[in-house]
Amino acid sequence: MSQAIESIPLSSTVSWQQQGDIAVLWLDNPPVNGLGDSTRAGLHAGITRALQDATVAGVVLAGAGKAFCGGADIRQFNTPAATARPLTRDVLALIESASKPVVAAIHGVALGGGLELAMGCHYRVVASDASLGLPEVNLGLVPGGGGTQRLPRLVGVEQALDMVQQGASVSGEAAARIGLADAVADARPSGTRDAGPVVALAIDFCRSAAARAVAHPVASALAVKASGDVDFGARIAAINGKARNALAQNACIRCVEAATQLPIADGLAFERAQFEALVAGNESKALRHIFFAEREAPKFAEGKGLALRPIERVAVIGSGTMGVGIAMSFVNAGIPVMLIEREQAALDRGMALIRRNYEITAAKGKLAPQQIDACMGRITPTLAFEAVADADLVVEAVFEDMAVKQAIFERLDALCKPSAILATNTSRLNIDTIAASTKRPGDVIGLHFFSPANVMKLLEVVRGQATRADVIASCMAMAQRIRKIPVLVRVCEGFVGNRMLTPYWREAGFLLEEGASPLQVDRALTQFGMAMGPLTMADLAGMDINWATRKRLAPTRPAHLRYSAVADRICELGRFGQKTNGGYYRYEPGSRTPIPDPQIDxxxxxxxxxxxxxxxxxxxxxxxxxxxxxxxNEGARILDEGIAQRASDIDVVYVHGYGFPAWRGGPMFYAETLGLAHVLARIRALQDVHGAHWEPAPLLERLVAEGRQTFDGPR
Known part of the structure; x- marks a missing residue:
């Protein structure tokens, strides 16, 4: 669009530009032009002005920047701004009653409320590579602006169900094929985000529509497009009860069903009631909390504006389970990897495991057979430790033995180029001790991948006392590049995740001694929502690993504290979990199904x-x-000690690393839903019964004394 055309502000986030006889209303609410209160007000004012202006024949709605509209401003949910007039439905009612054509010019994305706004327009013009969808279900919600009622009228019931229940998006080209768009602008040059071509086409389309003496189509006035017999009951029955958004999926299906049974006004009212119930519930609040927590986690104060170190070639030392998964994580992102081992047999086993993992993925239809060779071709297996000299990043992934790691880092210090980042995958050892083995401790960092590393999204990025800020920033950016969620933590025994796991397992062990069975403990916690019970988790991870840690820490364990010997005694029998066909449970050879064992009872x-x-x-x-x-309680101690930057970071660790139910928001958010005062009172009650293990975290006591309701915020 020409910059010479006058732009008139309608609100702080919407402006008016007149292109001849067409008014273009620009949404400008970075980063995704969310439909906050000021945007709704600006749109309503602009459409009203256009309808009253005889020189205006039609209206085009367009998005400034990289997107048309990414939906409602979810930060305003559960605040007065969310209910400030005009509401989205007021804007849509104004558009639908308009005698002049209103056209949505969609580039980038039209998601959630953005697509609902577009469906409320008479016409939709899209960029071929735009993305259109209703992803609210991923936040534990149903669309609240008529999406479940208008979409079936435009694209049919089955297509609408897929988009609403699964949160699936379609491209601009696909939108035109299924009836969601009326015209498609040519694809833009790769990498561009210019709205100009789409807006230009939309203006021409709007002008042509205005010239036609016909009523403009209104989606809500259309009959629902049937797509064969849809069994809504079967759809609901097929929902995975353990899905993080099962409640919202159920509501989404019922809303689309309502569109097939009710007049539009009643269907909209039904949808709105479902939305309001869900948005007020803890499940959606928790999912929204995790949504923002994931986006906040990569940020740290010293990282702003730093030049990043290039990471284009990676060396992974160790081809065991962790090394293989770490190598695949980089390869999957297109980054070549040198996989380094001491012995050919171990290297061969590692490469065979990588190929087998890719073949399993291909068999599921998630990878083309020819892509296997491409992925394998990005890995250079070698016995030459000196190959680390070419790496921008070296990730050590050998056994958890401090002496072994120190020896490796001494060699890395001598061989790696000055700009290389030296990382250890340790899950609990002291990064500062490892870094002290080098003359460049500022270049040393912990990258704690979770197993299987090629699948798990969490990455604990562990900063040592000397770790340079540009090393941290480079690793946080790298993590996102390989599609991980990085959480920055400081050095302590077990960092965040494994340190908190210690008291979790402690209580499980105590409860066994007091009268619970392994099966009861695991069942109670999986019914709470955990992906796996603590004892099944211990068997899966390998009980020998934590046994070694307990023996290492035994000299520093306070003698007056209660200690359960159950786990140690199991390990003394040579039972280390699934890999020995016995741990807390027994396992049939080749099976991962836990079977209660009278010997353990x-x-x-x-x-x-x-x-x-x-x-x-x-x-x-x-x-x-x-x-x-x-x-x-342990999370509160970690936060108070500065091991984690934010309580929400701890939640991200537990949701993505330890199977904590996302719909409960993580342990710290869950504490807030219980009420911090209630949590403290129950901890004190447990202290009275069970002793010093339950001494309340000082931070928790301070927050309750101050009347605080949340962990994050000024302290």
Missing amino acids: ALIEECAREAGITRRPVADEEIVERCMLALI
Whole structure:
């Protein structure tokens, strides 16, 4: 668009430009032109002005920057701004009653409320590579601006169900094919985000529509397009009850069903009631919390404006399970990797495992067979440690032994180029001790990938005392490039995730001695929403790893604190979990299904007798409360010590690394939903019964004393 054309502000986020007889209303509310209160007000004012201006034949709605509109401003949910007039439905009602054509010019994205706004317009002109969708279900919501009612009228019931229930998007080209768009602008040059071609086509389209003496189409006035027999009950029955957004999926299906049964006004009212119930509920609040927490986690104060170190070639030391997964994470992002081992047999096993993983992915239809060779071709297996000299980033992924890691980093210090970043994948060892093995501690960092590293999204980025800010910033950017969610943490035993796991497992062990069975403990916590119970998790991870940690820390363990010997006694039997076909449970060869084992029940009873514990019936509610409060209390200590930057970072760690239910928002958000005062009172009650393990975190005591309701914020 010509910059010479006068731009008249209608609100702080909407402006008016007149192109001959067509008024263009520009949404300008970065980063995605969200439909906040000022945007709604500006649109309503602009459309009203256009309808009253005899020199205006029609209206085009367009987005400034990289997108048309990314939807409602979800930061305003549950605030007065969300209900400030005009509402989105007021804007849509004004458009639908307009005698002049209103055209949405869509480039970039039209998502959620952005697509609802576009469907309320008479016509939609799209860039071929635009993305259109209703992703609200991913935040535990249904579309609240008529999306479930207008979409079936435009594209049919089945297509609408797929888009609404799954949050699936379609391209601009696809939108035209299914009836969601009326015209498609030619594809823009790769990498551009210019709205100009789409707006130009939309202006011409609007002018032509204005010249036709016909009523302009209104989606809400159309009959619902049937697409065969749709079994809504079967759709609901097929929802995975453990899905993070199961409640919202159910509501989405019922809203689309309402579109097939009710007049538009009643359908809109039904949809709105579903939206308002969900937006007020803890499930959606939790999912929105995690949504923002994921986007906040990569940020750290010193990282602004720093020049990043290039990471175009990576070396991974160790071809075991972790090394293989880490190598695949980089390869999948198109970054070549040198995979370094000491012995050819180990290297061959690692490469075979990588190929097998890709073949499994291809068999599921998620990877073309020819892509396997392309991925494998990005890996250079070698026994030559000196190959690290070419790497921009080296990730050490060998056994958790400090002496071994120190020796490796001494060699890296001598061989790597000055600009290289030296990273260790340790899950709990002291990064500063490892860094001290080099003459460049500022270049050393922890990159704690979670297993399987090629699947798990979480990456704990561990900064040592000397780690340079540009090293941290480069690794945070790299993590996002390889599609991980990075969380910056400081050095302590176990960092954030594994440190919190210690009291979680502690309480599970105590509850076994007091009368619960392994199956009851795991079942209670999976029913709470955890992806896996703590004892099944221990068997999967390998009990020998934590046994080694407990033996290493035994000299520093306070003698007056209660200690459960159950896990140690299991390990002394040579039972390390699934890999030995026995841990807390037994396993049939080749199977991962845990089977309760009377031998372990007897061992637990023996440990209880030796500890002088009288066993009793234990309620599921007690299991959940003690395990969750143990996580929360330790999380508060971690936050107070500055190990984590934010409480929301701790939530990201637990949701993406440890299977905490996203619909509960993570342990710290869950504490806030319970009420911090209530949490503190229950911890104090547990301290009265169970002793010093339950000393409340000082931060929790301070926040409650100050009347605070949340962990994050000024302290």
